Amino acid sequence: MQAWTTGLFDCMEDPNNALITFIAPCFTFGQIAEIIDEGHSTCTTSGIIYAAILYVTLAPFLISCGYRSKLRNKFDLVEAPAADWVTHVFCGSFALCQEYRELKNRGYDPEIDTKRKKPYHLHHQSQLHHQEHQKHKQTRNYSHVFTVLVSS
Secondary structure (H helix, E strand, C coil): CECCCCCCCCHHHCHHHHHHHHHCHHHHHHHHHHHHCCCCCCHHHHHHHHHHHHHHHCCCHHHHHHHHHHHHHHHCECCCCCCHHHHHHHHHHHHHHHHHHHHHHCCCCCCCCCCCCCCHHHHHHHHHHHHHHHHHHHHHHHHHHHHHHHHC
16 A cells, blocks of 8 residues: 555645635545546536535535545555545545645646536547657658658
8 A cells, every 4th residue: 555645634735725625525526536537527517516515515525525435446545644534525635635645646636627527537639649640650651751861
């Protein structure tokens, strides 16, 4: 099991995210859920569900602690400083900030790009595919030039 890359109360490592999370935790939750669900749910959908649960039950931990568990399982993280549900019941905003920072520290970008039509991981994959295609195309062009030069 690995340790978290930041502590639960290290919110000021990313003050912008801390402010957004304390004002609108549904936004941060949506960003986290989109990545954890690998694009099977969108930031908007997850954020609306979180907001609805918050509005109706005042208990958003009913959904958020499950995503903390998914995140821990994905990266083999220790269940610390307490059980996932306890962390989200008593320190919900701090937990969301920590999860957001964990994703960033592991190379994910939870930031929302409103112009993007695809979930983050699919957008990222298509960019990588495009770059590989461009490399292959250049390599093919260079080999053609080489063939022409050698045959001359």
